[in-house]
């Protein structure tokens with residue numbers, strides 16, 4: 001799963017470090033590369049499986065052994081207050097709650 005789509009308003013509000021340097025959406029399971037850039041776990045996996053894995057931002061050659069989960073950013077991300085991307089939906093909550101609702105959508 002690549003990054004999470006967010007509303008343009010939320011995007012303006014949040015720090016751009018939370019935006020994946022690969023898919024340009026909100027990070028989903030942030031991973032940090034050895035050059036200090038953040039990417040979604042899925043985006044990084046795709047990159048690492050390519051024949052020439054490089055950081056999309058600065059071109060650093062990426063190695064599986066040198067990337068790690070960014071637990072701190074993950075915690076910060078989960079606390080972000082986001083709005084539902086469905087137009088007209090007044091619902092907003094933390095990223096953590098949003099992910100849960102996306103995962104198991106209940107019929108109203």
Ligand SMILES: [Zn+2]
Pocket residue numbers: 002003020021022023024025027028039040043
């Ligand atoms: Zn991504």
Ligand SMILES: [Zn+2]
Pocket residue numbers: 033035036037055056057058059060
């Ligand atoms: Zn980089």
